[in-house]
Amino acid sequence: MVTLSTAEAEYIALCDLVKELLWHIELQEELGFPQRSIVVHCDNQSAIANAKNPGHHDRTKHICTKYHFVRDQVEKGRIQLSYCPTKLMVADIGN
Numbered sequence: 001m002v003t004l005s006t007a008e009a010e011y012i013a014l015c016d017l018v019k020e021l022l023w024h025i026e027l028q029e030e031l032g033f034p035q036r037s038i039v040v041h042c043d044n045q046s047a048i049a050n051a052k053n054p055g056h057h058d059r060t061k062h063i064c065t066k067y068h069f070v071r072d073q074v075e076k077g078r079i080q081l082s083y084c085p086t087k088l089m090v091a092d093i094g095n
Contacts, residue, residue, distance in 0.1 A: 007044055008047075014047055014070050015069055
């Protein structure tokens, strides 16, 4: 997929991550282990703002609605998004 911005690419990656996390959450719950809201750290403030803002805006209207799955999970309280600067991201170590 070709994206038009870094924020869009981060938002799409966030959607993929949330889908994987929810699969694991549901598996754990099915096994009898209740789960709390999961905190997801993201280093792109625009992607976080897009997920937390339910309105449609001119700059984000091109993003396919299937990626707003993240927004739905934030609204339901299953996922919490937290900003983490890039230099503190363990996943980006060595980049």
